[in-house]
Amino acid sequence: MSRLTHLDEKGHANMVDVSGKAVTTREATAQAVVKMLPETLHMISAGEHKKGDVLAVARIAGIQAAKRCSDLIPLCHPLMLSKVSVELTPKPESDAVLILATCKLAGQTGVEMEALTAASVAALTIYDMCKAVDKGMVISEVKLLEKRGGKSGHWQVNP
Amino acid sequence: MSRLTHLDEKGHANMVDVSGKAVTTREATAQAVVKMLPETLHMISAGEHKKGDVLAVARIAGIQAAKRCSDLIPLCHPLMLSKVSVELTPKPESDAVLILATCKLAGQTGVEMEALTAASVAALTIYDMCKAVDKGMVISEVKLLEKRGGKSGHWQVNP
Amino acid sequence: MSRLTHLDEKGHANMVDVSGKAVTTREATAQAVVKMLPETLHMISAGEHKKGDVLAVARIAGIQAAKRCSDLIPLCHPLMLSKVSVELTPKPESDAVLILATCKLAGQTGVEMEALTAASVAALTIYDMCKAVDKGMVISEVKLLEKRGGKSGHWQVNP
Amino acid sequence: MSRLTHLDEKGHANMVDVSGKAVTTREATAQAVVKMLPETLHMISAGEHKKGDVLAVARIAGIQAAKRCSDLIPLCHPLMLSKVSVELTPKPESDAVLILATCKLAGQTGVEMEALTAASVAALTIYDMCKAVDKGMVISEVKLLEKRGGKSGHWQVNP
Amino acid sequence: MSRLTHLDEKGHANMVDVSGKAVTTREATAQAVVKMLPETLHMISAGEHKKGDVLAVARIAGIQAAKRCSDLIPLCHPLMLSKVSVELTPKPESDAVLILATCKLAGQTGVEMEALTAASVAALTIYDMCKAVDKGMVISEVKLLEKRGGKSGHWQVNP
Amino acid sequence: MSRLTHLDEKGHANMVDVSGKAVTTREATAQAVVKMLPETLHMISAGEHKKGDVLAVARIAGIQAAKRCSDLIPLCHPLMLSKVSVELTPKPESDAVLILATCKLAGQTGVEMEALTAASVAALTIYDMCKAVDKGMVISEVKLLEKRGGKSGHWQVNP
Numbered sequence: 001m002s003r004l005t006h007l008d009e010k011g012h013a014n015m016v017d018v019s020g021k022a023v024t025t026r027e028a029t030a031q032a033v034v035k036m037l038p039e040t041l042h043m044i045s046a047g048e049h050k051k052g053d054v055l056a057v058a059r060i061a062g063i064q065a066a067k068r069c070s071d072l073i074p075l076c077h078p079l080m081l082s083k084v085s086v087e088l089t090p091k092p093e094s095d096a097v098l099i100l101a102t103c104k105l106a107g108q109t110g111v112e113m114e115a116l117t118a119a120s121v122a123a124l125t126i127y128d129m130c131k132a133v134d135k136g137m138v139i140s141e142v143k144l145l146e147k148r149g150g151k152s153g154h155w156q157v158n159p
Numbered sequence: 160m161s162r163l164t165h166l167d168e169k170g171h172a173n174m175v176d177v178s179g180k181a182v183t184t185r186e187a188t189a190q191a192v193v194k195m196l197p198e199t200l201h202m203i204s205a206g207e208h209k210k211g212d213v214l215a216v217a218r219i220a221g222i223q224a225a226k227r228c229s230d231l232i233p234l235c236h237p238l239m240l241s242k243v244s245v246e247l248t249p250k251p252e253s254d255a256v257l258i259l260a261t262c263k264l265a266g267q268t269g270v271e272m273e274a275l276t277a278a279s280v281a282a283l284t285i286y287d288m289c290k291a292v293d294k295g296m297v298i299s300e301v302k303l304l305e306k307r308g309g310k311s312g313h314w315q316v317n318p
Numbered sequence: 319m320s321r322l323t324h325l326d327e328k329g330h331a332n333m334v335d336v337s338g339k340a341v342t343t344r345e346a347t348a349q350a351v352v353k354m355l356p357e358t359l360h361m362i363s364a365g366e367h368k369k370g371d372v373l374a375v376a377r378i379a380g381i382q383a384a385k386r387c388s389d390l391i392p393l394c395h396p397l398m399l400s401k402v403s404v405e406l407t408p409k410p411e412s413d414a415v416l417i418l419a420t421c422k423l424a425g426q427t428g429v430e431m432e433a434l435t436a437a438s439v440a441a442l443t444i445y446d447m448c449k450a451v452d453k454g455m456v457i458s459e460v461k462l463l464e465k466r467g468g469k470s471g472h473w474q475v476n477p
Numbered sequence: 478m479s480r481l482t483h484l485d486e487k488g489h490a491n492m493v494d495v496s497g498k499a500v501t502t503r504e505a506t507a508q509a510v511v512k513m514l515p516e517t518l519h520m521i522s523a524g525e526h527k528k529g530d531v532l533a534v535a536r537i538a539g540i541q542a543a544k545r546c547s548d549l550i551p552l553c554h555p556l557m558l559s560k561v562s563v564e565l566t567p568k569p570e571s572d573a574v575l576i577l578a579t580c581k582l583a584g585q586t587g588v589e590m591e592a593l594t595a596a597s598v599a600a601l602t603i604y605d606m607c608k609a610v611d612k613g614m615v616i617s618e619v620k621l622l623e624k625r626g627g628k629s630g631h632w633q634v635n636p
Numbered sequence: 637m638s639r640l641t642h643l644d645e646k647g648h649a650n651m652v653d654v655s656g657k658a659v660t661t662r663e664a665t666a667q668a669v670v671k672m673l674p675e676t677l678h679m680i681s682a683g684e685h686k687k688g689d690v691l692a693v694a695r696i697a698g699i700q701a702a703k704r705c706s707d708l709i710p711l712c713h714p715l716m717l718s719k720v721s722v723e724l725t726p727k728p729e730s731d732a733v734l735i736l737a738t739c740k741l742a743g744q745t746g747v748e749m750e751a752l753t754a755a756s757v758a759a760l761t762i763y764d765m766c767k768a769v770d771k772g773m774v775i776s777e778v779k780l781l782e783k784r785g786g787k788s789g790h791w792q793v794n795p
Numbered sequence: 796m797s798r799l800t801h802l803d804e805k806g807h808a809n810m811v812d813v814s815g816k817a818v819t820t821r822e823a824t825a826q827a828v829v830k831m832l833p834e835t836l837h838m839i840s841a842g843e844h845k846k847g848d849v850l851a852v853a854r855i856a857g858i859q860a861a862k863r864c865s866d867l868i869p870l871c872h873p874l875m876l877s878k879v880s881v882e883l884t885p886k887p888e889s890d891a892v893l894i895l896a897t898c899k900l901a902g903q904t905g906v907e908m909e910a911l912t913a914a915s916v917a918a919l920t921i922y923d924m925c926k927a928v929d930k931g932m933v934i935s936e937v938k939l940l941e942k943r944g945g946k947s948g949h950w951q952v953n954p
Contacts, residue, residue, distance in 0.1 A: 005291040013212040015858050017878035053172040056374040060551045061233050063492050067555050072280055073287045074220050074855045078862050078875050080555050083494035113287050120279045128232045128272050132164040139301035174381055176401035215851040219710045222651050226714050233378045237385050237398050239714050242653035323609040331530045333699055335719035371490040379551050390598055391605050392538050392696045396703050396716050431605050438597050446550045446590050450482040457619035533692040537869045540810055544873050557873050560812035641927040649848040689808040697869050709923045710856050749923050756915045764868050764908050768800040778934035
């Protein structure tokens, strides 16, 4: 098993040197799931025009969070994302909203953290907007689904 | 069931008016769980001094994220936290790190989102620092455990 | 005519001392107008569900900008807004979107700049989302409409 | 008329993929105009050394705002500006300050929003610093004047 | 000697609970000194109008940094400064610029860090603006001069 | 002696155009020294596991500050650091902590300010965490030690 790259030989945290890495196109997709009461899901997903804003606000929050990832996660490198998309899909069969976030750039370091941060913050935003009616919502299954590019190449979560 | 307070009668999102609310002491505790490979958990929790930094970095990231909550979650009110604590406990029996975040203030609005944001960002930071050795880590059970203060008073998650 | 309060007797800019001011409820409403081609206005305001996102994104951007006002405007005091609302209304008769932003708090300093910043950033966001089809859009009539509270009391723009 | 590029086929807002775009030198100039009472203009523009700070503060605020554009405008890409300049010119003949902001970079996406944001925030800063003596100031004619670079090439506002 | 309040009994860093503290008026003054070549000092302090901007920019940078203190210093509480002033005085006798920063608020926690941060960032800004002609500048004597308010009351540096 | 590059011919501050500069690998190392009481130094450096957090928190604060440099220092260009490291070494012989910060990137502009900002904020964080026991701490000798890359090439402080 390799070592934790963010710690030097003394165990001190540092932002690792990526200047020797190749600039390649990198892409990552992460997910988060927000479980809620069936009534809550109905309120935010019902076709009714009026409720459309909950998912729109969460989408924007996720996109903006991806751009602030290096500000939030101490050892992340600042980077210039060339694409961020956040999709939110109500899943009535499991009383949940499924969030998929994809980030992309041409750079020296991967965008896994950006995708995970986007998915997490979109999920937190749904919690915020619905907490008045459903404090028991749970965010779970926040994980990386797939990544491409970089030295380690293609990686995909086990099905 | 009450309505989503963040949406007005047209379904438009707005930051709700809390100026009529009483200033009371408010406190909230939230959790997040990071599941990982047993070897990863061993690397970050082994008593060895050298590895101590992973949990210390995640703790700091969580504290700072609590302070930035209103910047990340679009409809959260800015507020002046009087306390933030983030505790990270390795749970070898479940191959996981348990994160507990507590926030407190005297104000007109609750601190649930601050506690949830602190726990989520601490979890994301653990992912970041260990992803070189374990891309399959999963963040789950992100939820509010307890809140005190405000009009709705004491609330606790169902055991 | 009174002097510029942000400059001291040497003409140096400083954040003025408001600690002697009374804590009162303060509210301010500002506007901005975005003029565009009739086709552009049609694209973003047509009742069609699909286009709803432009105004929703601008609304969120305006709300978040109000919270960041003291970060953007060098001599503004940090403050804890208790309410922010941003309303965007298509005005087909003048080929424009009218933006009204209202901010509120109980504090020692007014919220005019927060309302003006919210309206401006909402307007810039509309520009951003439509610039691919209409680079000639113009933002105008950005002004304070009304303020309440504080020593100077009620103020309203001349009709 | 082309479609709104920030909305996908479902009308959902996303940060568009620019990774296929060429890296070219891009430059944009935008303006804003702040109309005020003649006495206010006199106070900030009089040759007197003491008043010099108002325009200097507005210039700095505009420059810093250009750098924060992707943080303020939800769907803007983060980018590395290679130049920002903000010029403020008192126009006694029209009781106004004219603000010109120019941004430049070599990148995959244009800098129109950065220039417009710089001009707008410089204008808001003038309002802030003079509002104690002139609450009726109006910001207008915020618009793109010219852009160069990118696929769409040179564009200039109609005279 | 008392213990380090930012560390709990396990040595873990946390943002300490100030909710039990009294709200009092608190004020702090800190300094920084920037030593430079005599020619550099002459360039930025000569009465000539043209050079006025260096000190004006440093003053603004210091004021804005005070407002961002809790964002920069991990365990600082967010707070609402009611006053920030930054004064920069060329000291030809010692080839230096003396920076004095004063912060004030009514709150539950002191403003020493805000004053120290304002002084430090103003000093760094001078370095930035003059580094093309003088890379050897040194920032020194960054220290708290005086504080008032709070449980520990008045404190002054030893002369 | 060359002129101050951040000021134009009118003495106005602007972010200088670096688009014509070559992209080279640039690296800079800066230092800061925090002087304190011998007891304070003992508390934070004693081998005891429990106190380890003070230096870990300061290290993280320094790294994050490097990433925010262009946000703090008005005329700094935004840039994408490829490496940041901050080392803190207790120096019992001089009752001080020595801080060394190194930043690196491939870009068109140097990273001196990033290294100086990292060292300064790490020093301020030590002050914050120890101020309850030692208000008289002094930060000094904040200076650039060495830089490489760019047109001006290698530069090293005089010994």
